[in-house]
Amino acid sequence: MSATPPYRFDRTATAAELHDRYAGLDDGTETADVVSVAGRMLLRRVQGKLAFGTLTDPTGRVQLFARTDSTPRFDEFAALSLGDWLGVTGTVMKTRRGELSVRVDEWCVLAEARRQFPDKWHGLVDVDTRYRQRYVDLWVNEEARRTFLLRSKVISSTRRFLEDRGFLEVETPLLHAVQGGATAKPFVTHHNALDMDLFLRIAPELYLKRLVAGGLERVFEIGRVFRNEGISPRHNPEFTMLELYWAYADYTDAMELTETLVAGLATEIHGTSKLTYGGRDLDLTPPWRRATMVELIAEHAGVEVDVAMPIDELRAIAKGLRVSFKPAWGPGKLVLEIYEKTSEAEIWGPVFVCDYPQEVSPLARVHRSKPGYVERFEPIVAGRELGNAFSELIDPDDQRARFEAQAAEKDAGDDEAMSVDEDYLRALEYGLPPTAGLGIGIDRLVMLLADVPNIRDVILFPTLRPESG
């Protein structure tokens, strides 16, 4: 029926460019300017010897104006399917009703839409179809396209922000022989030639710190990590993490960097650091509140806890708050659990939750003045962890002891615990300077900035079960 599509098309203007350039054009006038536009025709209004189409491209929409006396193959044009990709060349004009249009003087089909597009008014609502057929969703749901453009901007701005501060972007292995860098269940795969199991990384942390030991004083990586855990509105098995390591700095420097970065992104994208999320005000303007975990527990649960308290006392407090726990848990894990169950979701933030129990932080350096705690913080925004950071543990003996404690937990059946990473210890033995480390979940950051409630709204192809069951 239609001719073979051309192999290329020279577009000279986008919809947005035309609207910018011809904003002042009077109604009912025609210019002598000839432009070429391309995109998808998603609406059509045929009226006898006239036909109007709405051409959509990633920048917006522009009307096509076809007329029997100036449009070649007019009948064919009027019979195009909604969704067809078109290349159109013609003069720029404004209709009598004031709609900026390109007169269709030449046109070709760039690709046929053999499948019908969703309802032009109701669009595509079914979330399953939206996630599976993102190639349709992106055309039909304006906010989907906007969200992914925003995501791209967040990542490129973050890169620029860090590069401007002397950070070097690096890439480290996704296939890990040793599980470490976070407490999480890994995906296991197998290398045939080496005949060995490998883990998809759960965090790039240990490799990045090796690089700081190697003299790359400021490094960062933005990349995918994989965790073999449940799927929820806030969890996807593969997600994107920013991690950075910064020699000669500590966790207070990481706090400043975090609030500057996040507020800067908000301002760059929305023009202000005062946002709303889910209908609620969210002010990201620095400085963010800094509070310790035990302070926040006192605020939200009304109890005083400390990792130095006798374990029975902590268990009694947990019971009183109806926080369930396992007998094997030490005081640190109990305090963390009490915090997570009673306080975290209540914190709207932004807040830096500081000073975690050492017991639950195998890679963080002991607090300079609080025994039993480490210099670690998580930025909490809208009741969610946005990241995790610490003054890095640089003492190889202490690190070995922490790894061994982790390995013991692994032997006791905790498949999220880390293994002893001898090569990493060797790197520490060569010497790692005082270093601050920061990890930020990019997906969650994008959720905040885009004001969407589900992580699948910020991941183009979220993990789903196969369609044909």
Added chain:
RNA sequence: GCGCCUCUAGCUCAACUGGCAGAGCAGCAGACUCUUAAUCUGCGGGUUCAGGGUUCGAGUCCCUGGGGGCGCACCA
């Protein structure tokens, strides 16, 4: 993994306590020289997620399985 909810035309949705599966948009045919979700006339369109059961009769009730959503668990 467990609990609750959900699945009807390409899309968005109807179908009272079980009683002939419908509408709008999209599609097809036609009318229309400034439309804006164009309008008007006509037409076609279904494995009601799949399989089984109860019943004279199942989209509707029951069972099994599948997809999805939410909550819990786990985590960022």
